Amino acid sequence: MNMRQRTLLYSAFAILLLVLPLIIQDNYNLHLVIMSMIFILLASGLNLIVGYVGQLSLGHAAFFGIGAYTSALFNLKLGVPFWAGMVLAGGMAALIGFLLGYVTLRVRGHCFVLITIAFAEIFKLIHFNWVDLTHGQMGLSDIAPPVLKLPGLFNLAFSTKSQYYYLALILVAITIYVNSRLVHSRLGRAFIGIRENEVLAESVGINAFKYSMVAFVVGAFFAGIAGSYYAHYITFISPDLFSFSVTTTMIVMLVMGGKGTVAGPIVGAVIFTVLPEYLRIAEKLRLPIFGLLLLVGIIYMPQGLIKVWENILFKLRARGHGNLT
Amino acid sequence: MATLLEAKELTIFFGGLAAVKHLNMRLERKEILSLIGPNGAGKTTAFNLITGFYRPTEGRVFYKGEDITLLKRHQIAGKGIIRTFQKTEVFPQVTALESVMIGLHLKESCPVIDILFNNRKAREEEKRTREKALETLEFVGLFPKREVLSRNLSYGEMRLLEIAVALGGNPEILLLDEPTSGMNPEESYRAMTLIEKMRETGVTILLVEHDMNVVMGISDRIVVLDHGEKIAEGLPEEIQANEEVIKAYLGSDFIHAQAN
Numbered sequence: 333m334n335m336r337q338r339t340l341l342y343s344a345f346a347i348l349l350l351v352l353p354l355i356i357q358d359n360y361n362l363h364l365v366i367m368s369m370i371f372i373l374l375a376s377g378l379n380l381i382v383g384y385v386g387q388l389s390l391g392h393a394a395f396f397g398i399g400a401y402t403s404a405l406f407n408l409k410l411g412v413p414f415w416a417g418m419v420l421a422g423g424m425a426a427l428i429g430f431l432l433g434y435v436t437l438r439v440r441g442h443c444f445v446l447i448t449i450a451f452a453e454i455f456k457l458i459h460f461n462w463v464d465l466t467h468g469q470m471g472l473s474d475i476a477p478p479v480l481k482l483p484g485l486f487n488l489a490f491s492t493k494s495q496y497y498y499l500a501l502i503l504v505a506i507t508i509y510v511n512s513r514l515v516h517s518r519l520g521r522a523f524i525g526i527r528e529n530e531v532l533a534e535s536v537g538i539n540a541f542k543y544s545m546v547a548f549v550v551g552a553f554f555a556g557i558a559g560s561y562y563a564h565y566i567t568f569i570s571p572d573l574f575s576f577s578v579t580t581t582m583i584v585m586l587v588m589g590g591k592g593t594v595a596g597p598i599v600g601a602v603i604f605t606v607l608p609e610y611l612r613i614a615e616k617l618r619l620p621i622f623g624l625l626l627l628v629g630i631i632y633m634p635q636g637l638i639k640v641w642e643n644i645l646f647k648l649r650a651r652g653h654g655n656l657t
Numbered sequence: 658m659a660t661l662l663e664a665k666e667l668t669i670f671f672g673g674l675a676a677v678k679h680l681n682m683r684l685e686r687k688e689i690l691s692l693i694g695p696n697g698a699g700k701t702t703a704f705n706l707i708t709g710f711y712r713p714t715e716g717r718v719f720y721k722g723e724d725i726t727l728l729k730r731h732q733i734a735g736k737g738i739i740r741t742f743q744k745t746e747v748f749p750q751v752t753a754l755e756s757v758m759i760g761l762h763l764k765e766s767c768p769v770i771d772i773l774f775n776n777r778k779a780r781e782e783e784k785r786t787r788e789k790a791l792e793t794l795e796f797v798g799l800f801p802k803r804e805v806l807s808r809n810l811s812y813g814e815m816r817l818l819e820i821a822v823a824l825g826g827n828p829e830i831l832l833l834d835e836p837t838s839g840m841n842p843e844e845s846y847r848a849m850t851l852i853e854k855m856r857e858t859g860v861t862i863l864l865v866e867h868d869m870n871v872v873m874g875i876s877d878r879i880v881v882l883d884h885g886e887k888i889a890e891g892l893p894e895e896i897q898a899n900e901e902v903i904k905a906y907l908g909s910d911f912i913h914a915q916a917n
Contacts, residue, residue, distance in 0.1 A: 510773060517772040517779070518765040518786070525759040528748035535708070535742075536826050537734035537763040 349501060353494035362493040366565065368605040369500040370558050373507050375585045375597035377554035380547040382583070383591030384515060386527030387440065387544060391432070391448030393578035394455045395425040395552040399559025400569045401459060401466065404475045407564070414478035418560040425556025426549050433548045437541055440530070449576065456574035471570030475563050496565050503561060507554050512594045514550070523547055527592075588629050590636025599637050659686045661861055662738070662830055667706055667716035676702045678885040680716070684830065689852065689862045691872045693896075694882035695905055700865045701743055703882065704832055707863075708740045709733040720830075735763060737829035741819045741836060743865070749808035753799055753818055756807050757790040760825030764789065790825065797821045797851060813844035820851065824860075831855065832863045837871055849875055873897065881905065 348355075356362050378392045402424040403417035412420070436447045459466045466472065477490040478499065490496055514520055522543040525533035530540050563569050572578075581604065589600020607625070611618045633640050662684040669677050677699040684690050692700045705711040707718055709730040718726045720736055728736070748756045767782040794800045797817045802810060807818060816836060823831060833852070837845040849871055856862060866872045872879065872893070879896045881889040883905040889896055896902055 513773050513775060517783070518762060518767065519769070519772065521755070521759045522762060524751060524755075525748060525762070528751055529746055532742070532746040532748065532822070533759065534730040535734055535740055535746075536760045536822060537731050537739075538759075539729075539731045 353497050359493050362497060364606055364609055366493065366496055366500050368602045369497075369504045370562055370565075371582065371585060371601035371605055372504050372598050373554050373558035373561075375582050375589070375601045376507050376511050376594075377551035377558075378582050379586055379591055379597045380511070380514070380523070380551045381544070382586060383593070383596070384520065384523035384527060385544050385547045387437070387548075388445045389448045389548070389551075390445055390576070390579050390583070391450075391452035392551070392555055392582055393574050393576070394452035395429060395555035396559040396562070396578060397452075397455060397459065397569075397571070397574040398428055399425045399556030400563040400573050401472070401559075402556070403560035404472045404563040404569055405465070407476055408472060408474070414476065414560070414564045417564070418557055421560035422553045422556040425559070426553040429549045429552025430545065433545045437544045437548065452574055452576065452579065456571050459571040459574065466571070469570060471568055472563075473568045475567045475569070477567065478564055490564075500561065503557060507557075508594065508598065510550075515594060519543065519546060524592075584626065588626070588633075588636055590638030593636075593638045596636050596638045603637070660684070661686045661721060662707070662863075663719045664703070664707065665717045665719065667703065667718065668714050669702060669706060669711055670714045675885050677706060677713075677882075680882075680885075680887055682880055682887070682890075684861060684863055687856060687859060687861055688877040689856055689864060689875055691864045691866055691876040691879045692882065693866065693869075693872055693879060694888075697884075698882040698905075699885040700882055701834055702885070704740060704834055704863075704865060708738060708832060734826065737827070738832070739823045739826055739828035739830070740832040741823050741834055743834040743838070745812070745815050745819065745839070747807040747810075747815050747818055747822075750806060752804050752806055753794060753810065753821075754787075754790055754803040756818060757793050757821050757825050758786050760793075760822035761786050761789055763826035793821045793824050796824070796854075798847065813840045816840060816844075817848070817851075820848075824855070828860060830861045830863065832865075834865045835867060836864070837866065837868055845871065 352365065353362060356365065374392065374396060377395075378389065381387050381389050399421035403414070403421040406412035406417045406420055407414065432448075432451055436444055436451075439447070460468055462468075479490070480486070480488040488495075490499070515523065522533070522538045525536075525538050526540045526543060534540055559573070562573075585600030585604045586597050587600070588604065589598065590596025608618070608622055611622055614621050660683050664680055664682040667677055667680040667682075668675060680699075680703060682690075682703075692703060694700055702711065706713050706716075709725075709728055709732070713726060716726075717724055720738065723736075725733055725736060725738075748759060751759070765782055765786060767779050771779040791800065791803065794803050797820055799810075799814060799817055799821060802814060807815065810818060816839065820833070820836060823833075836852070837848045840848060845868065852862060852864070853875055864872070864876070876893050879889075879891065879893055880887060881896060881899070881902050883901075888901045888905060889899045891899070
């Protein structure tokens with residue numbers, strides 16, 4: 333592909349995304365697209381610490397839950413609108429990420445993994461048991477949808493799926509932009525240096541603790557934003573958001589899509605949101621088939637779908653050159 | 658000559674064993690100082706003490722008069738003291754070019770806000786980093802291998818890449834821990850030429866090396882360690898003639914045999 337073809341392809345793709353709600357008319361499929369986009373925020377953020385810095389964090393669902401509850405509680409108790417709530421949610425998740433990171437990012441490997449799992453469980457239990465505030469297992473309901481207000485011009489409360497779709501599209505675009513800027517800069521190189529060889533990275537002046545923290549906190553921030561969006565989209569949340577299974581879903585997306593790449597978590601999030609839904613036609617065999625697909629995927633594409641795609645492109649290009657000579 | 662780095666009474670105990678004992682040592686600007694001694698003499702330990710990888714039980718390290726004993730590794734690197742490792746250390750899944758770009762970390766300072774907006778400042782720094790990395794690869798002779806993943810390089814090439822990564826941050830002092838170990842004679846020779854070239858560009862070098870041909874060939878001065886203690890210090894020819902040193906390397910029997 334030359335420059336022009338690539339620009340053309342990207343433009344076509346962008347237009348497709350802009351008119352998608354016109355193509356996908358039914359609410360169910362549009363809902364799947366929106367859920368994919370929420371998981372793009374989650375998996376991309378997690379990718380920074382897991383894929384780039386190389387620390388396996390299994391507590392990412394906690395930041396999702398914290399974001400959702402922060403935004404929902406501010407909305408329900410104080411009437412704070414979604415837009416401010418979303419910023420507060422991201423900030424709260426980032427703050428708690430910082431505090432957790434301050435303690436845990438000093439350890440690597442198994443210790444770090446275990447602490448992050450425990451952390452998410454603790455937050456789940458807090459939200460489960462602090463009934464006065466969170467209504468426990470009953471969850472929080474009637475969270476107000478976002479309202480777009482321009483005084484005197486219009487006052488629009490979100491009600492249709494396509495409105496939510498465009499909001500998610502903006503969030504995804506910002507997340508991917510920020511992500512790709514970070515990982516293709518000195519920060520990204522520091523992340524990769526830590527992942528590849530922490531001792532060597534420190535010997536050339538990279539502060540491993542600081543850069544791990546940056547990746548961790550930015551990832552937590554995006555998860556908080558995703559949580560807030562989710563709360564105001566579904567309008568009901570419960571402590572199940574903190575579940576370990578939510579984290580494993582993200583990890584599956586990340587690993588199968590291709591960790592340590594910008595596109596990997598995007599591809600993974602879309603496929604692994606849509607695939608389990610379409611497997612419903614297999615009824616009782618749904619989960620066994622899903623498990624089998626994962627198994628085959630991990631064995632034959634350990635570096636994820638993005639790597640497979642890159643290899644295909646590479647071979648095609650090589651063949652192209654072969655024809656010329 | 659001005660003293661750049663000074664170790665004073667540096668001591669570290671591992672359990673009951675003093676791996677380095679009361680080491681006093683000065684490194685002068687723009688010299689090549691070699692640290693030699695039999696296996697287990699404490700050479701690498703001394704390196705680790707100077708670069709913040711170990712904390713000394715006693716003693717201090719000064720850099721340009723400033724006490725750097727308790728600084729963290731990356732802070733010491735930030736001062737301009739960069740080391741390489743005895744065991745080969747590379748960024749395995751990263752190309753040679755990207756590895757050196759990682760090594761250039763200390764040369765980069767673009768604020769995050771500029772990076773996010775990818776403005777001219779950010780783009781220019783990115784370009785500078787890439788050019789400097791290519792230059793450094795050229796300098797060590799790895800330019801043709803720039804797109805090869807580090808783990809796919811030959812052993813000798815990996816060792817050269819390590820030097821390139823260390824050189825990235827423009828160190829004032831470069832500590833090389835057995836740079837030629839595992840190299841064939843030709844690569845060894847190349848490494849030696851490289852070390853001399855580095856000195857010419859103004860880098861001060863502290864070298865741990867086993868290959869006596871290398872050591873005697875390029876050192877300005879030599880410090881000899883045995884059992885964690887400094888037993889000799891001087892010019893290469895003085896060290897070659899020093900009885901203590903011969904004894905440490907070959908055992909006292911050898912001296913007696915010669916005397917008889």
